[in-house]
Amino acid sequence: MIRITSRWRNTLAVALTGVSLFSVAAASAAxxxxxxxxxxxxxxxxxxxxxxxxxxxxxxxxxxxxxxxxxxxxxxxxxxxxxxxxxxxxxxxxxxxxxxxxxxxxxxxxxxxxxxxxxxxxxxxxxxxxxxxxxxxxxxxxxxVTGYFYRSDLLAEAGITPDQLNDITWDQLIEIGKTVKEKTGLPLLPIDPTSSDWIRIMLQSAGSWYFDADGNVTIKDNPVFKAAVETYQRLMTAGITTPVSGWTEYTGSFTSGKTPSTFSGVWMTATIKANADQSGKWGVAPSPRLDGVEGAGNASNLxxxxxxxxxxxxxxxxxxxxxxxxxxxxxxxxxxxxxxxxxxxxxxxxxxxxxxxxxxxxFGGEPVWQNFSTWLAAIPAVNYGIFTEEADTATVAQIPAITSGGNVDEIIAAIDAQVRQQIQ
Amino acid sequence: MSNPIALIGRAGTYLLLSLAAFVSIFPFFWMVVGASNTSADIIRGKGTPGGALWDNIVKFVNSFDMVRVLFNSFLLAGLGTVLTLLVASMAGYGFEMFRSRFREKVFGGLLLMLSIPFAALMIPLFMLMAQLKIINTYQAVLLPSIASIFIIFYFRQATKAFPSELRDAAKIDGLKEWQIFLYVYMPVMRSTYAAATIIVFMANWNSYLWPLIVLQTNEMKTLTLAVATLAAGYTPDFGVIMVGAIAATLPTLIIFFLLQRRFVEGMLGAVK
CATH class of the missing domain: 3.40.190.10 (Periplasmic binding protein-like II)
Incomplete structure (x- = not known):
């Protein structure tokens, strides 16, 4: 009995010395x-x-x-x-x-x-x-800076050429998606329904955001926000997207060829190029612009x-x-x-x-970096404000309603109300 | 024996148990298989062992100062466990052995404090550590966790089964209170200590939020923090992360299997 306890005591003594010996003070070097x-x-x-x-x-x-x-x-x-x-x-x-x-x-x-x-x-x-x-x-x-990344070989099977992807609108992209689906059976884009990334991209592409320069909420009565939600709804209901959950499944879908394209920030380039066996089979076009919206352009940011x-x-x-x-x-x-x-x-x-x-x-010999940097200089400046996360959460909460074809005005009113309530 | 209804019931039980076993084992299986695959294979959902295990291990070992990180983790978890057990068992012993008017009120107050979430304590605690000038030291990690209310509670409950006759007999033999605690209480309660060791060691080993806030430099990082940094970045290497996850799980597994028998005893009550 005594043997055990004296061993315990030794352990404790050693441990206590240890803590005083190894306490490291912050380095003082410049x-x-x-x-x-x-x-x-x-x-x-x-x-x-x-x-x-x-x-x-x-x-x-x-x-x-x-x-x-x-x-x-x-x-x-x-x-x-x-x-x-x-x-x-x-x-x-x-x-x-x-x-x-x-x-x-x-x-x-x-x-x-x-x-x-x-x-x-x-x-x-x-x-x-x-x-x-x-x-x-x-x-x-x-x-x-955002771009539309696509598998040129898979889109070519559907008869889509790179020229057809330059400076287009979202609705033109939806039409392309329908053609691709019909000819190859592949859904054009993977969409993560728990993320508001694409709505944000659409908003900034037209120089708008959840908030104006002074930080006021600009969701209801904002024509750009309405156009973004409507476009998102058309995308989701056109049958050209496939739902993915989480980053791994999302990136997996277009690097494995289950979807022939995605729409993301320039930093996605590294993920795409990690698949060396797909060299020469990719292209990048500018991101699409919103239809019928004043100030809408083909440059945005994520x-x-x-x-x-x-x-x-x-x-x-x-x-x-x-x-x-x-x-x-x-x-x-x-x-x-x-x-x-x-x-x-x-x-x-x-x-x-x-x-x-x-x-x-x-990317088939294209000067992609210069393209990206040209688009980059054209990205409209917006005020991200201090409540972007809250606004994202409110938007994501309504994505099921948007996807199931709900009334856009009601959906926007609900997002607006939730954001205002949260940031009071 | 061949009652069909009982047989169906049995089959149902086994089915349910198999399902539960599958659900608990699958993450572990996925971790082990993932450790042997490349990041790209994991993303593609490959569920069979691959040949990249050695590569992943080499990359993992080289991604930070492994000796230092392991030393930090073992020191903090080990010392934290010893100190917590010492303080908590003394408190549990004291609460049960000594009567006073305020005993139950103080104890109730302690239990109430269990309901305060750590997030609410984090910032004041950090300010305290900053005033004591011990940010980025082992003390800063250890001090707030030593007086674990849950473990005090656990020891007090276990002490209820400690026969007071033993204490009386020891007193008659002339032992002082600290001698009774050291020579009688501790050996008798060893199953309780074993069970508490598992609980406290696991909690300390896995501890993440507080060390993250209070430790500043790479030299002070624990294994849990280091493995978390593997997941940093836009293109994380999942194979290496899985190796890290295994490395971070292994010590708690070993401790558990070593003390398993005592753990069960401790849970059932220390004194027979």
């Missing part, structure tokens, strides 16, 4: 800390940017900490709310849809960069979404993110100097990350570089 969420994408581009900065400033170091995206947001939010700035990074990546939420909920937590950066060199919509009260806070990073400097950052000056001297200046850097990470930056002068002009054999 280095820039960055939080982001993809080791192969935004993390890798940050490392590349810093390697260029290091060539001029050899003593500085960078520390890129990768988190899962939702986890990083939770962590950042908890810490900003607590007001304790210990351990916050110098630079943090924030998704564009959430930018205003952070800027408005935690005023003075982020550093305005207006006096350091010439924002006219970045895509206007990216600048707008990070601007609050005349101050811009971000270094814009990747774009979510996702994207930007870098922000925290006001409390221990290496604030260094972080700003690093961001402005690489991210807002180095055209060659943008060529490198485009080739290596498939990251389409929103720094407009980068378009004139080699990599942007190159043609891509995977």
């Amino acid at each position: 280095e820039i800390t960055v939080w982001c969420w993809d080791p192969n994408f935004n993390g890798a581009t940050m490392e590349e940017a810093f390697s260029r900065y290091k060539a001029i400033h050899p003593d500085d170091t960078i520390k890129v900490e990768i988190f899962e995206k939702a986890a990083m947001e939770q962590k950042l939010q908890a810490q900003l709310a607590s007001g304790a700035t210990d351990g916050l990074p110098d630079i943090v990546l924030i998704e564009d849809y959430r930018a205003q939420k952070y800027l408005q909920s935690f005023p003075s937590s982020f550093e305005p960069l207006t006096s350091h950066v010439d924002y006219s060199t970045f895509a206007p919509y990216k600048v707008e979404l990070a601007t609050l009260n005349g101050q811009t806070y971000s270094i814009p990073f990747d774009s979510g 996702g994207g993110s930007s870098w922000y400097v925290l006001s409390s950052a221990p290496e604030k000056e260094k972080a700003i100097d690093f961001l402005t001297s690489i991210w807002a200046k180095d055209v060659d850097f943008y060529q490198k990350i485009l080739v290596n990470q498939g990251a389409l930056g929103t720094y407009l002068p980068a378009r004139e570089g080699e990599a942007f002009k190159a043609s891509d054999e995977f």
Whole structure:
């Protein structure tokens, strides 16, 4: 009996010594800390940017900490709310849809960069979404410029040529879908009925959103919103889509050829190109535009993110100097990350570089990057506001009603009411 | 024996049990099969073992400082378990052995606190840790979890079966209270300790939200946090994630099977 307990006591003693020995204090070296969420994408581009900065400033170091995206947001939010700035990074990546939420909920937590950066060199919509009260806070990073990705070989079986897909409307796309369904039996598009992505894309393509520039709800009595819901309803009821649930099934459907196309942000390129055996069988067209809507265009956006400097950052000056001297200046850097990470930056002068002009054999020899960057410059700027998530939830809740052919005006009224109730 | 109605009933029972077994085992099966497939195969829904297991393991081991991460996880889970058991068993012992006017009120107050969700405590707790200047340390992870109300409750319930004659006899033999606890109570209650070890170790090992908030650097990350970062990114490698999931599950499985017999005893009541 005594033997057991003395062993317990020893274990405990060893353990207690352990905890005091291995308590690690925060490193005190002068280095820039960055939080982001993809080791192969935004993390890798940050490392590349810093390697260029290091060539001029050899003593500085960078520390890129990768988190899962939702986890990083939770962590950042908890810490900003607590007001304790210990351990916050110098630079943090924030998704564009959430930018205003952070800027408005935690005023003075982020550093305005207006006096350091010439924002006219970045895509206007990216600048707008990070601007609050005349101050811009971000270094814009990747774009979510949208495109219509299609399997040219499968569409050719139905007699559809790439020319027929250029600068078309959604209703023309629906007609193409019917032809494809008839000739090949394949549904044209996979749709995730638990996501409002496509409604958002349609809204922004016509320069509209759930909210206006002042943050007022613009759902009811918004002709663009009505057109988007009606178009979505026509898409869903035309029998040319197949429902998918979740990311895996969604990407699986068009990479396996169960559907011959999808409609997504430029970042989907990496997922598509991961299937090397399909090289030469893909094409990209501009995203379709809404029919009969004033200001509707063939350029829109889905996702994207930007870098922000925290006001409390221990290496604030260094972080700003690093961001402005690489991210807002180095055209060659943008060529490198485009080739290596498939990251389409929103720094407009980068378009004139080699990599942007190159043609891509995977997409049948088209200069896809230059196409994307041309569309990118045309994306209308909208105010994502601080309640985009709430509006998304309200919209998704009505998707079953939209799909089953419900009355569009009633559906819109219901979405409007729910959003207003939630954001009071 | 050959009563047809009983036979049908039996068949129904087995059918239901098989279904339940399938539902519980399938995720595990999927994890193991997934670990041996490439990401592309998993996306295509391939449900048979593939040949990429070794590749996935190599990629997993190289994706972060494995020694450091495992050390963090084992230290936090191990030490957390020892400290929680110590504090909670003393509290449970105290609550049951010593009478006082406020005993039940204090205990009721503790149980009420069980209903406060952690999300509500998270931010004040973080501010507290920031004031104590212990953010990004092992202490910050351990301290809030040591006084686990549920485990105190569990020990108090188990202590009800501890014969007070044993304590009286020990007193007559001249043992002090701490000696009684150490030399009589602890050995007698070992099944309860074993069951609590499984519960606390699993909870600490899987703990995610609080370590996520309070640990800042890669050197401090636990296995759970590290595996979660594998899922970061726009094109996650599902095969590697499955290997990570297995690595994160294995220790709790081993602990469970090692202590399984005692666990069942502990659940049934420690003292026969």
